[in-house]
Amino acid sequence: MRNCTILAVLSFIFLSLPALAKAQPQPDRETSLSLGYRLVDDQGDAKVREYDHLQPSTTLRFLASGYDDRFHGSLEGYLLSDKDYRSELHFDRDGQVRLDLRIENFVHNLEHIPYSDRPPAIAQDNGTPIPPPPPVINPNKATFTDHDPTAEYRLDTGIYEARFRGKLKSYPAHLNVRYWRMERKGDRQLRFVDEQCSGCHVQSRSVRIDQVTQEVTAGLDAHLGPVDVILEQLYRQFDNRENAPVDSYGTNVFFRPTATDLAHDTIPDVRMTESTLKVHTNLAGGLVGAASASIGKRENRNGLEPAQVSPIISSTDVAKGAGDLTWIPHPSWTFNFRYRLLDLDNSNTDSISITGVTTGISPVGVRNNPDLRRDSYLITASFRPDARLKLKGQFDREIIHRDQTGPALPYTSAKPTIGVPQELDPVWELPRQERNDRIRFSLYTRPLGDRRLRINTWWEYRTSSDPAYGTSFEDSHRLFFSTSYQHPQGRWGANLLLDRLWQQNDQFEITEFDETTGLPVSFDLGRSKRQFHLSAGFWGDLTESLSASMTYGYLASTIEQDLLFGNAPPDYAIEDSGVRYDQRTHTLAVHLNWRVTDPVLLELSGYHVRSYAAYSPGFSRFYAPTGVFDATSEGLKDISRVDLRQLGLSVGTTWAVTDNLSWAARYSFDDYEDRTGNVFDGHVQSCEVSLSYAW
Numbered sequence: 160m161r162n163c164t165i166l167a168v169l170s171f172i173f174l175s176l177p178a179l180a181k182a183q184p185q186p187d188r189e190t191s192l193s194l195g196y197r198l199v200d201d202q203g204d205a206k207v208r209e210y211d212h213l214q215p216s217t218t219l220r221f222l223a224s225g226y227d228d229r230f231h232g233s234l235e236g237y238l239l240s241d242k243d244y245r246s247e248l249h250f251d252r253d254g255q256v257r258l259d260l261r262i263e264n265f266v267h268n269l270e271h272i273p274y275s276d277r278p279p280a281i282a283q284d285n286g287t288p289i290p291p292p293p294p295v296i297n298p299n300k301a302t303f304t305d306h307d308p309t310a311e312y313r314l315d316t317g318i319y320e321a322r323f324r325g326k327l328k329s330y331p332a333h334l335n336v337r338y339w340r341m342e343r344k345g346d347r348q349l350r351f352v353d354e355q356c357s358g359c360h361v362q363s364r365s366v367r368i369d370q371v372t373q374e375v376t377a378g379l380d381a382h383l384g385p386v387d388v389i390l391e392q393l394y395r396q397f398d399n400r401e402n403a404p405v406d407s408y409g410t411n412v413f414f415r416p417t418a419t420d421l422a423h424d425t426i427p428d429v430r431m432t433e434s435t436l437k438v439h440t441n442l443a444g445g446l447v448g449a450a451s452a453s454i455g456k457r458e459n460r461n462g463l464e465p466a467q468v469s470p471i472i473s474s475t476d477v478a479k480g481a482g483d484l485t486w487i488p489h490p491s492w493t494f495n496f497r498y499r500l501l502d503l504d505n506s507n508t509d510s511i512s513i514t515g516v517t518t519g520i521s522p523v524g525v526r527n528n529p530d531l532r533r534d535s536y537l538i539t540a541s542f543r544p545d546a547r548l549k550l551k552g553q554f555d556r557e558i559i560h561r562d563q564t565g566p567a568l569p570y571t572s573a574k575p576t577i578g579v580p581q582e583l584d585p586v587w588e589l590p591r592q593e594r595n596d597r598i599r600f601s602l603y604t605r606p607l608g609d610r611r612l613r614i615n616t617w618w619e620y621r622t623s624s625d626p627a628y629g630t631s632f633e634d635s636h637r638l639f640f641s642t643s644y645q646h647p648q649g650r651w652g653a654n655l656l657l658d659r660l661w662q663q664n665d666q667f668e669i670t671e672f673d674e675t676t677g678l679p680v681s682f683d684l685g686r687s688k689r690q691f692h693l694s695a696g697f698w699g700d701l702t703e704s705l706s707a708s709m710t711y712g713y714l715a716s717t718i719e720q721d722l723l724f725g726n727a728p729p730d731y732a733i734e735d736s737g738v739r740y741d742q743r744t745h746t747l748a749v750h751l752n753w754r755v756t757d758p759v760l761l762e763l764s765g766y767h768v769r770s771y772a773a774y775s776p777g778f779s780r781f782y783a784p785t786g787v788f789d790a791t792s793e794g795l796k797d798i799s800r801v802d803l804r805q806l807g808l809s810v811g812t813t814w815a816v817t818d819n820l821s822w823a824a825r826y827s828f829d830d831y832e833d834r835t836g837n838v839f840d841g842h843v844q845s846c847e848v849s850l851s852y853a854w
Contacts, residue, residue, distance in 0.1 A: 188225035194218070195823075195849025197239065203841025205268035205312070207831040211843070212266045216240035218847060229253040242266050242315055259322040269312035269347050273838060274303040274363060301359040310365050314345035332381035335391075339374040351423065353408050362406070369400040370426075389437035393455070397429040419514075422468065428460040433477065445487045453479040469512040473528070478502040491543050497555075499535040529587050530562035549603040551617075557595040559627075564589045566670070588670070590625035597621045611647060616640040625666065629684060629720070632662040651699025658692040671726050680728045684721040691715045704754040712746040724778065724790065733790060735778040742772040742801075758815040765808045772801035802834035821851045 194217070201213040216239065224233035229252065236246030248260040319340040326333050346365050353360040378391035403425040409418050433455030440448050459473040480500035487493050505528035512522040537555035565586035601617035621635040643654040664686045670679050691714070698708035718740040725731040750764040776792040811825035830842040 187227060188223075189853070190223045191221065191851060191853035193220040193823075193849050193851035195847050197845055197847040200844040203829075203831055203843050204839040205270045206839045207829050207841050207843045209268050210265060211268070212240045212243040213268075213843060213845075214240055214242075218849060220849075220851070255326045255328070257322075257324040259320075261318070261320040263318040265316055267314040267316065267345075269314060269345075270839065271310060271312055271348050272350065272363070273308065274305040274361075301361050304360065304362045306362065306364040310346065310348070312345070312347050312365070314343055314347070314368060317342040330381070332379060335376075335378040335380065337374075337376040339376075341372045343368055343370045349404060349423065351406070353406075360409070364404065364406070366404050367401050370398065371400065372397045386438050386440055389435075391435040391437070393431070393433040393435070395429075395431040399426040399428055425468070425471075427471070427473075429457065430460060431455060431457040435479075439483075447483075447485040449481075449483040451479075451481045453477070455479075469522070471508050471511060473505075473507040475506075475528075476504040478504075493539075493541040493543075495537070495539040495541075497535075497537040497539075499533075501531070501533045503531045505530055526585065526587070527563050529564055529589065532560045534558045547605045547608055549601075551599075551601040551603070553597075553599050553601075555597050559593040559595070561587070561589055561591055561593075563587055564591045589627050592625070593627055594624040595621065610645065612642070612644050614640075614642045626664050629664075629667050629669075629686065631664060631667070632686075632688070633664040633666050635660070635662045637661075646699075651697070653697045654695070656692070656694040658690075660688070660690040662686075662688040669723055671723075671728055671732055673729060674727045674731075675729070680732070682721075682723050682732075682734055684723060684734075686718070686720040688716065688718045690717075706752045708750045710746075710748045712744075714742070714744040716742045722776065724776075730780075731790075733778050733780055735776050735792070738777070739775045740772070741775075743770070745769045760813045760815075762811045762813075763809070766806070768803070768805040770801060770803040770805075772799075774799040797835075800835050804830075804832040804834065806830040806832075819853050821853075822849075823851065824848045 196216075197218050198215050199213050218240075219238040220236070222233070222235040224231075224235070226232070231249070231251045233249045234246070236244065238244040243265055245263040246261070248258070250256075250258040317340075319338075321336075321338045323336045324333055345368050347368055348363055349366040350361070350363050353362065372395070374393070374395040376391060376393050378389060380387060380389040403422040405420050405422045407418060407420050433453055435451060435453040437451040438449065440446075455477040457475040457477060459471070478500070479502075480498070482496075482498040484496045485493065486495075507528055508525055509527075510522040510524050535555065535557045537553065539551065539553040541549065541551045543549040563586055566588065597619065598621075599617055599619040602614070604614045606612055606614065617639050619635075619637040619639075621632070621637075623631060623633055626633050638659045639657070641654070641656040643652065645652040665683075667684050667686065669682045669684060671682070672678065673680055693713040694710070696708070696710040698706070700706045719737050720740075722735045722738045724733045724735060746766070746768050748764070748766040751762065753761045753763075755761050774796055776795050779789075779791040779793070781789050807827070807829045809825065809827045811823065813821055813823045815821045824847070826844070826846045828842065828844050831840060833839050
């Protein structure tokens, strides 16, 4: 009732002010102010409107700008709620001093996967560690516990930025300073498993998030004869202000002799510094060169480390290099050469000590992070015989070199012994050197000689000498085509985009060790991917007062990949060949704009999204004693299937009461439907009424 009363009062005030401010806006300045109120009916999950603060609130939008021969300034922003707002300030005085300020805050609604269809949850014990559950009778059964079943999860993100640029009067140079800060606060769901010999205890609990990232950049750019020189210094710091959560875990015959309290993974504090020198010649010449070099260091600091784990130190020395050369020997020809270098030298703690685990396992060895050097070369040639046609060809090569890599380390004994630590594989099973090549041929044309019809198409081929990961590709082809047409008088237009991708990888191999003999067993796991993307759109003035636009998008992808389930051959390592993952997405959006009368505008828009995905493994293996350690893919397709429907409608009207005063109202409806279950189903409605005044 209170909200309806507020809307009624605002509407009465808005309609009662047609006599306000007859003065016309001045050409050298613009000022507007909009005040309103928004109602929200939230009957859905976080997936319905993921980035919307779903609370009734007063709304505010404002703009103030002005300029003259030596000055330009503006202030604009909006306020949708106390958690969703943005404001920007710009000030420029004769190009000598420039200042930009920005403040922004938005929310991210996070999902809460419920365990309501599982055994009853254990009540939360005021944040203290939850004792392990009693052993289950059936070893195949998993128990589920949600320690905070009614929690709603959300992250509030605030961004603050300030930029200053000042010119030194007595020297052709500028001072640049930038400060950027991001704060993330809220709660999220933590899901984890307490694995015991008698079964698995799947748990959910709430975790507090309080993180701050700050970055300061200071630089000086100067014009020194034929070249411009830029010096930059960067400092970035990430602080995690919350301790790692702690939970109680039951006994485990492999590494935990008694029940104990253990901390979850810790998010470390991070500090990074980087110094950069850039040089470039006159950008307007027929031969333009540019180069830069950077050195820096990134350190993962201990932060709020739990008492059960010894301090962890990790750092990376970073070196970057870049070089660009552009040559225009003729108005029709342009050649570009580009080089990029990235060198990462990593170091970390060799071992960490953990309390509460089996004697002899702690301290635990830590594998060194791989060092990496990446060299990238790009050569481009462009030919433009006239304004209608442009041909472009490019070739780029990326060479990646890694240290701390090698083949899998075999067991020194015939079979691992429970409770006895095994030798750590000291290297990463990644290729020491990898070469990635790409070739692309492009065509840009305007067949009619003007901007009415445009065509852009290209073909690209990529290859890798030794793909590093299971999702990497060995060979890739991609064909792209887009075209657009616009009526000579701009009354209507249309566009079409087609994108086709083929990828193949037959070089990926996983090595595991036979539980009986300790000998290595290799599995060759192939992968192929096919993807197709279509997008079409139309816009036009259907009548003098009615305009419309419509877009349709379609995305289809199919992945066929050999998968390995388990890691202990010969029994508990099952290779499933040609497992398919299919995905289809349709998106349709329509917008209508109707000028009912000269001062009244009506807008109607809507969208509909249909998404489908299916995962189709097919394996089964049975062991003795029957039913204890059987492995089958039965049910995996059903629990991983995705079948979604999303619908949105919006209707709004704007009434220009006078040249300065306008009244607006907008209603929005969003619906989310999961055809595989109703956990995340729901809808959200909102209605906003506002009054705007410009002078």
